[in-house]
Amino acid sequence: MTVHPERIGVEKMTIENIPKTKPIMKRKIPTKLLPRMAFCLAVVSAAWTPLVARPTPAKAGKPMMSGKMMAGCDQMMKRHQKMGKALEMQNIALAKQVHKMNRAPEKQKWT
Numbered sequence: 847m848t849v850h851p852e853r854i855g856v857e858k859m860t861i862e863n864i865p866k867t868k869p870i871m872k873r874k875i876p877t878k879l880l881p882r883m884a885f886c887l888a889v890v891s892a893a894w895t896p897l898v899a900r901p902t903p904a905k906a907g908k909p910m911m912s913g914k915m916m917a918g919c920d921q922m923m924k925r926h927q928k929m930g931k932a933l934e935m936q937n938i939a940l941a942k943q944v945h946k947m948n949r950a951p952e953k954q955k956w957t
Contacts, residue, residue: 947955
């Protein structure tokens with residue numbers, strides 16, 4: 847014998863007809879904890895900022911770049927300028943080739 851809930855007046859349980867319940871306990875943050883946490887954060891950040899933000903002292907009497915480092919920098923700058931000039935020359939040669947190809951007769955052009 848099977849019992850049909852519709853015949854005896856009982857609804858089928860679905861997600862829509864499940865009664866909504868309120869939470870039993872609400873979570874409360876203690877009122878004294880929040881100001882204490884804010885105060886601790888302010889103290890720590892005030893103490894940490896001067897330590898991190900201190901600039902490093904410069905060496906007295908010596909320029910920032912001298913000796914081997916300056917010589918290496920000069921060599922790199924010269925090499926960079928040389929590469930720039932070579933690139934310009936390649937661009938000029940390529941532009942000449944494109945111009946020559948564009949002026950070629952139709953028979954020599956690729957379709």
